[in-house]
Amino acid sequence: SQQGEEDPQALSIQEGENATMNCSYKTSINNLQWYRQNSGRGLVHLILIRSNEREKHSGRLRVTLDTSKKSSSLLITASRAADTASYFCATALIYNQGGKLIFGQGTELSVKP
Amino acid sequence: DADVTQTPRNRITKTGKRIMLECSQTKGHDRMYWYRQDPGLGLRLIYYSFDVKDINKGEISDGYSVSRQAQAKFSLSLESAIPNQTALYFCATSTQGAGELFFGEGSRLTVL
Numbered sequence: 001s002q003q004g005e006e007d008p009q010a011l012s013i014q015e016g017e018n019a020t021m022n023c024s025y026k027t028s029i030n031n032l033q034w035y036r037q038n039s040g041r042g043l044v045h046l047i048l049i050r051s052n053e054r055e056k057h058s059g060r061l062r063v064t065l066d067t068s069k070k071s072s073s074l075l076i077t078a079s080r081a082a083d084t085a086s087y088f089c090a091t092a093l094i095y096n097q098g099g100k101l102i103f104g105q106g107t108e109l110s111v112k113p
Numbered sequence: 114d115a116d117v118t119q120t121p122r123n124r125i126t127k128t129g130k131r132i133m134l135e136c137s138q139t140k141g142h143d144r145m146y147w148y149r150q151d152p153g154l155g156l157r158l159i160y161y162s163f164d165v166k167d168i169n170k171g172e173i174s175d176g177y178s179v180s181r182q183a184q185a186k187f188s189l190s191l192e193s194a195i196p197n198q199t200a201l202y203f204c205a206t207s208t209q210g211a212g213e214l215f216f217g218e219g220s221r222l223t224v225l
Contacts, residue, residue, distance in 0.1 A: 042216035092211035103156040
């Protein structure tokens with residue numbers, strides 16, 4: 001089964017609202033990363049949070065990490081139509097040779113004007 | 114110009130044909146990766162390379178092979194394409210293990 005599972009699979013909100021996406025994983029990690037993908041395009045790195053960090057901010061993005069629950073959340077505040085995209089979490093496992101990233105299935109976010 | 118360039122961007126081929134997808138990068142990164150994306154399945158790692166002499170299998174390497182021709186070039190081959198290899202393929206690079214990945218724009222492959 002997937003190392004990273006995301007919830008919800010799809011999310012539709014109005015512009016100006018906040019969007020929250022969750023990621024759960026199964027085994028111990030070195031770090032967890034969030035990526036964004038516009039339809040059919042390459043993924044773009046958003047933010048990285050290390051296993052010893054609990055919260056991180058970048059502009060309108062806020063990421064939390066709870067290693068005891070093996071979960072992370074990505075909050076996008078004051079969403080815009082341009083935030084419409086798929087968002088993926090990716091985990092770097094501690095015991096994974098070379099620190100390869102394992103991706104979740106993604107959350108499709110639709111922000112309506 | 115893109116830092117990670119994939120060619121071709123789109124390819125339609127027939128079952129049994131040999132296909133090569135190419136990736137080149139100008140970022141100077143040692144580590145390169147090939148991922149496959151299928152709807153609802155996220156990205157799955159096919160092969161990865163930490164330098165020119167180092168090639169490693171990922172989760173789903175069966176039916177694929179790779180070649181690291183130079184630090185900047187990493188090619189993915191399908192020796193005999195089959196329909197369930199229809200997918201969006203991504204090349205990515207990084208400077209270090211567990212670090213940020215930089216992706217190309219993808220190569221959409223359709224096998225009829």
